[in-house]
Amino acid sequence: MRRFFLILCLLCAMPVFAVEPDEVLSDPALETRARELSKGLRCLVCKNESIDESNAPLARDLRILLRDRLTAGDSDDQAIAFIVERYGEFVLLRPTVTGSNWLLWAAGPLMLLLAGGIGFFYLRGRSNLDEQALDELSDDEKRRLDDLLNTDR
Incomplete structure (x- = not known):
């Protein structure tokens, strides 16, 4: 069967x-x-x-x-x-890849490159903001932040 x-x-x-x-x-x-x-x-x-x-x-x-x-x-x-x-x-x-449809063939890779570039610059700018925010903390705030992050629950 x-x-x-x-x-x-x-x-x-x-x-x-x-x-x-x-x-x-x-x-x-x-x-x-x-x-x-x-x-x-x-x-x-x-x-x-x-x-x-x-x-x-x-x-x-x-x-x-x-x-x-x-x-x-x-x-x-x-x-x-x-x-x-x-x-x-x-x-x-x-x-064919000629004529008016060349843009359709190129649109996929171009959009992928554009999205990758936007993501790269977004994440790069975000990490710079985190470092700047950490530098702006006072010594007392840094110590309190370390205590909060390193405490075992």
């Missing part, structure tokens, strides 16, 4: 491809190219799935469009460029 459950879990964890038999090209080389290209294109309905994995009707239309472009003689870059021109760069699962 445990083996059956393990096999069932493994089968459920395997990727499921949504390419239907009527979409498959007769030329195996073209079909391989189409599969590789469709893994890099985003389903506009599912957002985080490739069109190769999605069962959405729009993903099916994109798969058919991609195969039509490849059978028409387009290169891989030409077919992708055609789809990007029609649907925008959002259709790419790995968008």
Whole structure:
């Protein structure tokens, strides 16, 4: 019973491809190219799935469009460029770092550096304030503070 459950879990964890038999090209080389290209294109309905994995009707239309472009003689870059021109760069699962989205690529590291700098200067200034406050105490106050900190409860 445990083996059956393990096999069932493994089968459920395997990727499921949504390419239907009527979409498959007769030329195996073209079909391989189409599969590789469709893994890099985003389903506009599912957002985080490739069109190769999605069962959405729009993903099916994109798969058919991609195969039509490849059978028409387009290169891989030409077919992708055609789809990007029609649907925008959002259709790419790995968008380029050029154009207007360079700021999105740089925003994460820049925010991390900015937060680290703010934290560093905040903590550095705070420790200077603690030392200044300690210097401003009288001898009697310092002695009382030491007594309070060193007493065992």
